[in-house]
Amino acid sequence: MSQSPSTSTADSGPFGVTAPAGFRAAGVPAGLKSTGARDVAVVVNDGPKKAAAAVFTSNRVAAAPVHWSRQVVSDGRADVVVLNSGGANACTGPEGFGNTHRTAEHVADALGVSAADTIVCSTGLIGVQLPMDKLIPGVDAAVAALGAGGENDGGAAAAAAIMTTDSVSKQSGFAGTGYSIGAMAKGAGMLAPGLATMLVVITTDADVEPAALDAALREATRVSFDRTDSDGCMSTNDTVVLMASGASGTAPEPAEFSAGLTAVCTDLAKQLITDAEGAGHDIAIRTFNAASEADAELVGRAVARSNLFKTAIFGQDPNWGRILSAVGTTSAAFEPDRLNVTINGVTVCRGGGVGDDRDLVDLTGRDVSVEIDLDAGAAEATIWTNDLTHEYVHENSAYSS
Amino acid sequence: MSQSPSTSTADSGPFGVTAPAGFRAAGVPAGLKSTGARDVAVVVNDGPKKAAAAVFTSNRVAAAPVHWSRQVVSDGRADVVVLNSGGANACTGPEGFGNTHRTAEHVADALGVSAADTIVCSTGLIGVQLPMDKLIPGVDAAVAALGAGGENDGGAAAAAAIMTTDSVSKQSGFAGTGYSIGAMAKGAGMLAPGLATMLVVITTDADVEPAALDAALREATRVSFDRTDSDGCMSTNDTVVLMASGASGTAPEPAEFSAGLTAVCTDLAKQLITDAEGAGHDIAIRTFNAASEADAELVGRAVARSNLFKTAIFGQDPNWGRILSAVGTTSAAFEPDRLNVTINGVTVCRGGGVGDDRDLVDLTGRDVSVEIDLDAGAAEATIWTNDLTHEYVHENSAYSS
Numbered sequence: 001m002s003q004s005p006s007t008s009t010a011d012s013g014p015f016g017v018t019a020p021a022g023f024r025a026a027g028v029p030a031g032l033k034s035t036g037a038r039d040v041a042v043v044v045n046d047g048p049k050k051a052a053a054a055v056f057t058s059n060r061v062a063a064a065p066v067h068w069s070r071q072v073v074s075d076g077r078a079d080v081v082v083l084n085s086g087g088a089n090a091c092t093g094p095e096g097f098g099n100t101h102r103t104a105e106h107v108a109d110a111l112g113v114s115a116a117d118t119i120v121c122s123t124g125l126i127g128v129q130l131p132m133d134k135l136i137p138g139v140d141a142a143v144a145a146l147g148a149g150g151e152n153d154g155g156a157a158a159a160a161a162i163m164t165t166d167s168v169s170k171q172s173g174f175a176g177t178g179y180s181i182g183a184m185a186k187g188a189g190m191l192a193p194g195l196a197t198m199l200v201v202i203t204t205d206a207d208v209e210p211a212a213l214d215a216a217l218r219e220a221t222r223v224s225f226d227r228t229d230s231d232g233c234m235s236t237n238d239t240v241v242l243m244a245s246g247a248s249g250t251a252p253e254p255a256e257f258s259a260g261l262t263a264v265c266t267d268l269a270k271q272l273i274t275d276a277e278g279a280g281h282d283i284a285i286r287t288f289n290a291a292s293e294a295d296a297e298l299v300g301r302a303v304a305r306s307n308l309f310k311t312a313i314f315g316q317d318p319n320w321g322r323i324l325s326a327v328g329t330t331s332a333a334f335e336p337d338r339l340n341v342t343i344n345g346v347t348v349c350r351g352g353g354v355g356d357d358r359d360l361v362d363l364t365g366r367d368v369s370v371e372i373d374l375d376a377g378a379a380e381a382t383i384w385t386n387d388l389t390h391e392y393v394h395e396n397s398a399y400s401s
Numbered sequence: 402m403s404q405s406p407s408t409s410t411a412d413s414g415p416f417g418v419t420a421p422a423g424f425r426a427a428g429v430p431a432g433l434k435s436t437g438a439r440d441v442a443v444v445v446n447d448g449p450k451k452a453a454a455a456v457f458t459s460n461r462v463a464a465a466p467v468h469w470s471r472q473v474v475s476d477g478r479a480d481v482v483v484l485n486s487g488g489a490n491a492c493t494g495p496e497g498f499g500n501t502h503r504t505a506e507h508v509a510d511a512l513g514v515s516a517a518d519t520i521v522c523s524t525g526l527i528g529v530q531l532p533m534d535k536l537i538p539g540v541d542a543a544v545a546a547l548g549a550g551g552e553n554d555g556g557a558a559a560a561a562a563i564m565t566t567d568s569v570s571k572q573s574g575f576a577g578t579g580y581s582i583g584a585m586a587k588g589a590g591m592l593a594p595g596l597a598t599m600l601v602v603i604t605t606d607a608d609v610e611p612a613a614l615d616a617a618l619r620e621a622t623r624v625s626f627d628r629t630d631s632d633g634c635m636s637t638n639d640t641v642v643l644m645a646s647g648a649s650g651t652a653p654e655p656a657e658f659s660a661g662l663t664a665v666c667t668d669l670a671k672q673l674i675t676d677a678e679g680a681g682h683d684i685a686i687r688t689f690n691a692a693s694e695a696d697a698e699l700v701g702r703a704v705a706r707s708n709l710f711k712t713a714i715f716g717q718d719p720n721w722g723r724i725l726s727a728v729g730t731t732s733a734a735f736e737p738d739r740l741n742v743t744i745n746g747v748t749v750c751r752g753g754g755v756g757d758d759r760d761l762v763d764l765t766g767r768d769v770s771v772e773i774d775l776d777a778g779a780a781e782a783t784i785w786t787n788d789l790t791h792e793y794v795h796e797n798s799a800y801s802s
Contacts, residue, residue, distance in 0.1 A: 061729030061737045061753070091725055093738070093754035126722025127755055234730045236722075307708070307789070308797055315798025321527025321637075324492050328462030329635045336462045337494070352462070353494035354528055388708075390794050396709055397716025 016155025016171040019182035020205035022046050022245025026145035027161030028152045030138020032086025032124075032131060038161035040138035041083045042107060043201050044146060049246030052078035053214035054119065055221050057238035063090035064097040065120040066237060068104065072119050073241070076210025079117040081201050081241055082107045082142075083162050084135060085186070087124040090236040099130050106136055110143040121199045121239045123164055123186060159184035162199055165395065170271040174260035178250035179206035181260050185268040198225065198272060200240040202264065206257060207246035216258045217242045224265035227297065227383050228273055229304040240265075273384045278391030281313050283368040284382055291377035295332035299372060300383030302326045310388035313368055318361035320349045323370065333376045340373035417556025417572040420583035421606035423447050423646025427546035428562030429553045431539025433487025433525075433532060439562035441539035442484045443508060444602050445547060450647030453479035454615035455520065456622050458639035464491035465498040466521040467638060469505065473520050474642070477611025480518040482602055482642055483508045483543075484563050485536060486587070488525040491637040500531050507537055511544040522600045522640045524565055524587060560585035563600050566796065571672040575661035579651035580607035582661050586669040599626065599673060601641040603665060607658060608647035617659045618643045625666035628698065628784050629674055630705040641666075674785045679792030682714050684769040685783055692778035696733035700773060701784030703727045711789035714769055719762035721750045724771065734777045741774035 018025050027041040045052075054073040056066050072078060082103060089096045100120050108115040122130070142161075145152035159169040163186050174181040187198030208216070221240055242261070273282050285303050290296035303309055306326040312319035320341045327339065341349035346361045368387075386392075419426050426444040433440040446453075455474040457467050473479060483504060490497045501521050509516040523531070543562075546553035560570040564587050575582040588599030609617070622641055643662070674683050686704050691697035704710055707727040713720035721742045728740065742750035747762045769788075787793075 059726060059729040060731075060735075061725045061740075088722070091722055091750065091754055093752065096754075126720075126726065127750070129755075234726065236726050236729065305706075307793075311794050311797035314794065317798065319527075321489070321492055324462045325460060325527065325635065325637050328460040328637065330461075334461075339462075349492065349528070351494065353492050353497075354530075388794060390791050392708075393712050393715065393789060393791050393794055396712035397718065 015173040015182060017043050017158060017182045017184050017201050017203045018155035019173050020180045020203045020245065020247070022205050022247030023203045024146045025155050025158040026142045026152050027157035027159070028138055028141040028145055030141065031134040032084060032138070038152070038157060039084055039086045040135065040142050041158035041161035042139070042142045042146065043081045043158055043203065044111060045079055045243045045245050047245055047247070049207060049244060050077045050079050050117065051208060051210045051213055051244040051246070052076060052242065053210060053217045054239060054241045055217060057235055059234050059236050061091065061236050063088050063122060063237045064092060064100040065089055065122045066239060067097065068100045069119045069121065069239060072116060077117055078119050078241065078243055079113040080107060080111055081119040081121060082139060083121040083199055084130070085123050085162055085164050087122060087128060087130045088126045088237050089122040089130050090126040092127065092129055095129060099132055102132065103135060103139065107139050107143065110140060119241055121237070123162065123199055123237055126236060155182065155184060162186040165277055167275055170268055170275070172264045172267045174264050176206065176252050176256055176260050179204060179248040179252055181264050183264050183268060185272060187272045198238055200268060202240070202242040202261070204244045205246065205248035206244055207249065207251045208244045208257065212254065213242055213244055216261050219258060220262040220265040223262060224269040227381065228269045229301055229383055229385050269384060273386060276386045277395045278389045279386035280389050281368045281387040282366055283313060283370060283385045283387065285370045285372065285385065286380060286382045287372045287374060288380035289377060290374045290379040291333035293379045293381050295374070296379050296381035297383065298330050299327055299332050299374065300381055302330045303370065303372070304383045304385035307388055310386070313363065314387040314389045316363035318343045318348055318358045318363060320358070323372065324349065327372065332374065334374040338375040340375070342371040344369055416574040416583060418444050418559060418583045418585050418602050418604045419556035420574050421581045421604045421646065421648070423606050423648030424604045425547045426556050426559040427543045427553050428558035428560070429539055429542040429546055431542065432535040433485060433539070439553070439558060440485055440487045441536065441543050442559035442562035443540070443543045443547065444482045444559055444604065445512060446480055446644045446646050448646055448648070450608060450645060451478045451480050451518065452609060452611045452614055452645040452647070453477060453643065454611060454618045455640060455642045456618060458636055460635050460637050462492065462637050464489050464523060464638040465493060465501040466490055466523045467640060468498065469501045470520040470522065470640060473517060478518055479520050479642065479644055480514040481508060481512055482520040482522060483540060484522040484600055485531070486524050486563050486565050488523060488529060488531045489527045489638050490523040490531050491527040493528070493530055496530060500533055503533065504536060504540065508540050508544065511541060520642055524563065524600055524638055527637060556583065556585060563587040566678055568676055571669055571676070573665045573668045575665050577607065577653055577657055577661050580605060580649040580653055582665050584665050584669060586673060588673045599639055601669060603641070603643040603662070605645050606647065606649035607645055608650065608652045609645045609658065613655065614643055614645055617662050620659060621663040621666040624663060625670040628782065629670045630702055630784055630786050670785060674787060677787045678796045679790045680787035681790050682769045682788040683767055684714060684771060684786045684788065686771045686773065686786065687781060687783045688773045688775060689781035690778060691775045691780040692734035694780045694782050696775070697780050697782035698784065699731050700728055700733050700775065701782055703731045704771065704773070705784045705786035708789055711787070714764065715788040715790045717764035719744045719749055719759045719764060721759070724773065725750065728773065733775065735775040739776040741776070743772040745770055
């Protein structure tokens with residue numbers, strides 16, 4: 001890795017989906033959001049290569065654009081991604097699928113490409129039809145803004161257009177040897193495994209074949225987005241798209257490319273957790289000395305999904321009993337009387353019983369580290385989650401999403 | 402069934418653990434609770450029979466009294482149950498197990514029975530040792546109060562002594578043909594399957610052999626407590642004990658006994674849900690037309706564990722998209738475009754898409770009915786849960802339990 005990935009606050013290095021050569025993007029307001037903010041985006045791969053890979057939600061109730069885009073990317077090629085906020089187009093039946101199809105046809109015609117190479121992503125409320133009378137003119141406006149140099153032109157505008165309850169837009173990037181990777185993401189709720197609720201578009205000017213792109217993307221998402229579990233709720237619309245233009249002329253060393261891609265995905269995953277609805281603490285649950293990586297992931301996820309643990313962290317209470325009671329619900333290999341738990345550096349539970357003084361734990365900061373020692377092997381995994389707060393309850397009881 | 406089970410507010414019929422012949426109970430304040438409320442209880446089976454069965458938490462991190470009591474009941478006999486609130490005695494190591502043993506020995510000596518026939522139950526904070534200097538005198542006081550006729554004598558006093566964050570004590574009963582069943586329960590948080598967090602003692606003067614008691618108890622808990630999922634968090638201490646004195650001289654018809662026992666357990670399960678920490682709505686999720694009962698249970702539980710669904714109900718928002726997105730995470734047999742969802746009588750989702758007007762759904766009442774039609778078979782199951790409220794977050798961030 002030649003440098004660490006940039007984050008949305010960094011001002012150096014490649015950054016956003018238009019940083020790699022061969023890509024244009026735009027984001028415009030089309031009236032889908034009642035606020036008048038940007039809500040339609042396009043990201044175009046101008047090539048010369050049009051390699052692509054994508055992963056989607058494993059939710060069996062998948063949105064129309066997920067069904068459409070799975071088919072599009074199945075041949076390893078995508079020329080453009082069109083995205084909208086302000087409506088998920090999920091549980092909308094044949095009419096909803098028709099609207100996705102029509103959107104793809106429209107943007108493809110405007111750009112002179114094939115609808116069969118056009119990925120569609122939607123996010124917003126489930127169970128309502130998209131206002132096509134606003135979306136179609138929005139697509140035209142986004143295409144018109146591409147490269148026009150105005151405020152709607154470029155990766156930053158596209159990143160803004162896909163926000164829903166996000167409080168900030170999310171971008172990242174990575175500078176490889178002779179190529180770069182850029183990315184944008186949205187997501188602040190319904191963040192859970194088998195993809196956190198989110199739309200992610202990643203671009204690169206590296207020259208990578210579709211099969212290698214797909215392998216690198218699956219490995220990167222496995223240890224980043226798939227280990228993000230904010231509220232245990234899996235979306236119907238999650239999509240991560242990776243497009244490679246080959247415009248740099250560089251065919252990267254596979255290990256470096258994979259590491260760079262993983263760094264970008266991990267950076268975005270952490271940005272998603274930090275901006276999760278109503279979160280007051282960002283919690284990293286590292287399970288180590290596990291018999292297998294799967295066991296470590298299982299244990300971390302069980303703790304991440306415990307509302308009692310999450311409310312305790314909100315209350316700055318190092319309540320390790322709630323951690324052990326969650327660990328005890330799993331099938332992971334461990335002996336209850338050999339478990340150790342360390343919270344922010346204090347080993348509050350040792351040998352399954354009382355350890356160091358829990359009053360020594362300082363939970364006033366934003367970041368919380370929970371380390372669970374299973375004493376059963378050498379594998380480990382980290383799950384990222386949030387606390388459960390009044391603000392989470394407020395946002396999700398007041399906002400129909 | 403000769404009559405419906407009484408509830409804690411009913412004033413007729415058998416009621417509480419001392420209603421059946423052959424049982425005495427008491428509950429006293431011993432200083433384990435800082436409030437000075439009752440916190441130690443004993444329930445004694447005076448026979449002539451001493452048949453018993455019990456089910457325990459499936460949490461692998463089980464409390465010391467659970468390890469002890471599993472052994473006690475393994476021979477189908479129990480003479481007494483001693484219970485304390487104010488401390489769970491979980492994750493307390495060898496010292497904690499020694500304290501459970503000492504408690505059993507002490508109450509057994511006081512009553513002239515064997516410690517090997519003495520069940521121990523504890524509830525409260527995990528990871529702290531019980532104050533034995535208070536608990537042992539409390540046990541003496543409880544034994545002294547048995548049959549003494551004061552305010553600490555009887556089933557109501559025992560039911561009060563096992564409360565933690567419960568706002569009301571919970572009792573139930575059933576009048577069979579020539580015998581009766583009585584019961585008490587506690588539990589208001591960590592309510593989840595494989596037993597809701599709770600202690601339950603059920604007594605009967607029927608003459609039933611241990612094996613038949615065990616079978617009837619397992620069937621009754623399977624469709625009642627095991628289908629209660631308030632907050633998805635499984636306790637380390639859950640225990641349901643059933644003791645039969647045979648004092649009525651009646652050997653009941655098995656089907657009637659099983660139905661009566663199930664009615665009592667279901668009544669108590671509903672009382673637990675109604676009193677769950679911070680709950681504003683009691684939600685019954687009935688999944689029907691499922692390929693199997695297991696599928697129906699799986700789907701109901703997935704919805705019951707969705708924080709987004711639970712916050713929506715708190716906000717009186719009939720957000721069926723959050724129900725479908727939870728259903729979609731399961732492996733149950735269904736086709737997404739054949740799902741129907743009815744909330745409080747309004748079929749808001751039909752054929753996986755938009756159904757009747759969601760504005761017709763009235764969620765102002767306490768009870769919420771969610772009916773999920775999988776259109777995949779003839780089986781069904783109902784899961785009982787609550788909404789997720791500000792009060793839940795408050796209680797569980799402020800109260801170390």
